[in-house]
Amino acid sequence: MPKQLIKGNEALMKGAILAGCRGFYGYPITPANEITEAAAYYLPQVGGTFLQAESEVAAINMVYGASSAGVRCMTASSGPGISLMAEGISYLAGSELPCVIADITRGGPGLGNIAPEQSDYFQVVKGGGHGCYRTLVLAPACAQEMADLTYLAFDLADQYRTPAVILADGFIGQMMEPVEFTLAARAPRLPEWAVDGTASTRRNLISSIYLQPDDLEKHIRMLEAKYARMAHNETRWENYKTDDAEIVFVGYGISSRILKSVVEMMRARDIRAGLLRPITLFPFPSDELRRLAGQAERFFVVELSTGQMVEDVRLAVEGRCPVEFYGRCGGNAPSAEEIFEEVFAHV
């Protein structure tokens, strides 16, 4: 299959449609617009629905409606829009509705700017909305993964009846790379729990309300068990030259790409460096980090933020070895040379 040079954002939407996505409800925001525009262009041609909502609040609730109706559906936004969607995401999780939400992260807080950051980690990975829920979070690091992980996200969202988030920074969304679309086109399906306005689904109910404390606790425990199953079965990461690594870098998305350059620079100087790249941020590859803590002398976490994922690395490593951090923000990305110097600045 020949490759196509394509923006990460557009690759994401093609992957989604191949996965059977037939509903997109969104509101424009840079740097996620190419996803929304690709949805507007392609979905009507494949019998799907595209609608530009009046706000992200409306968009996520339209996703709630389409998902209730049994349609594979999604939305895409960036920090400010994801903030507005928080209530809806909590409802989706509570009602066990599958969907995919893409967050192409830009700079915050507030209006911040539209340049890339990785500062939505807390918001997306830790919840953002109210109540005891988690969403599956996948972090692509290249245009190919924008397509492939989105496709996977639809499958996992269905399998676990949960919202799944694609968390990518503005770089990954905006850059073009060759992508090979080997994904088979999926036919839209109708899950048996959906409400589609027919006799056979008439008794179905989509709801997140459990008035009695015992009933709600039971529901929450069921969700908790589901998240534990997800942690057991769906944790994904990439090891890059970690076999003999004394310095283990940890980074996701664009940071992991820069860190690969750093690993190469170090290896060229006979320093045993490696990279652990989380592919799922929830569930987080804590066990693998713990394992590496037995061999590594130190961890070095790089993010385009003042330090968010690093907290999860520290929790996983539990003080077994030092965890250092270097971050840039505001739309700045560290160069490989800069990180290289930073690693030795504190030795």
Next chain:
Amino acid sequence: MSELKVIHEKAECLYGNYDRKGELQHQTHYCPGCGHGVAHKLLAEVIDELGIRDRVILVSPVGCSVFAYYYFDVGNVQVAHGRAPAVATALKRSHPESIVITYQGDGDLAAIGSAEIMHAANRSECYTALFVNNAIYGMTGGQCAPTSLLGDKTTTTPFGRTTANDGYPLKVSELLSALDGPVFIERGGLGNAKQILQTKRAIKRALETQMKGLGFSLVEMLSPCPTIWKMDPVDAQRHVREVLAPIYPIGNKLDRTKDRAPRAAAPPPPPLSELPRILKLPVAPTDAPVELVKPDSEYRIKIAGFGGQGVLLLGQLIAEAGMDDGLDVSWLPSYGPEMRSGTSNCHVRLSTKHVDSPLVSRPNVLIALNEPSLRKFIATVDTGGLVLYNGDSIPTDCIRTDITMQALPFASIADELGSPKVANIVVLGAFLAATNALPLAVVDRAMARVVKGEKWLEIDRRAMARGIAEMQSTEVKVHV
């Protein structure tokens, strides 16, 4: 009296026993004399009379009627406070054959959900909105609603609602009737049997509007809330008739059922086998296969200039051709306000190995299409690298001796070719001639794929040839 009897018979689309309710499953959770109970019965009867039970999806709100799904034996979706119009929009669009009904209170529809109802109505979403206006927040214990009357003492207007502090009672039906989208809007009351019958007829007409596929319909109901109003049910009904109705006049507000044509059904979806074509996925090239074994090469290219100079396209062409040539490639643009304020740059990598970081911090090729870009990036160029500069000569304070630097008046050359826009393609030719980075045939093929229109392709080909010739005359040759 016969009218009242109808109300007391249980409709078929209401459950016989309210199993979803935790306790007291033979009665509703509504207070005695509450308008919600009456509204439920009216809706249930109309659903029965229209024979649409199996097709109905009922969207229940947050408010006293949050548990509407306890009672209605139809498909049920419970949603967030105020968002029923958004949810209904997607439900209906997903299943146009279904009959989607939202049920909302005045806090839900007229306050927190005011944006959603306005836009759903304006798009004329083909669903039916039932709007139960009791001029108060029932569920949360009697706070002020946007529909509360001036002077109303509520728990959040303890001294009475004033225009100065709380604005005016919101007349939703009149407001929405001012839009071009909606098809049928009527306000009814639940204040006596006559009002109730009129309301029922309105609900039926609203649902028929939806069944014909005409568009958005809404029925507002002035509804008693004896508990919060602290009245007995009889007084509460009188309050509806004598206090609410004069402020919120009962009657039809909008009827476009005769003027509006039904929506066209969507065409059937194409077969899955058509998706690769529709999604413009690439097909295998028919011409010569690319040469696979080649000496190691590694280009880290930074291209910078003003917006409008074709910086991004130049980078894209190099990346497209690199990909066709079997290299790993990446293209990373600057985007957003930078572009708008006039400068633009992109990072391109071509490599016989895997491209790790798409960010180019130490370029071995810098293409600077203006002086600020040259000054900004000149120090970052790797030793042994190449700089191509758009100008007659390199400013003396930018000259470095450890790299190859070449100035050419690309913009003037493009002018000579008859189009200032092709300066970037002249640069492309110069870059190829200086580096031999890519076979010309491969670049030409990429250009033919990316450039839209025969006319432009022809000019671009001439521009590329000119760039090659200009560079060859300088005898600059670099291998980076």
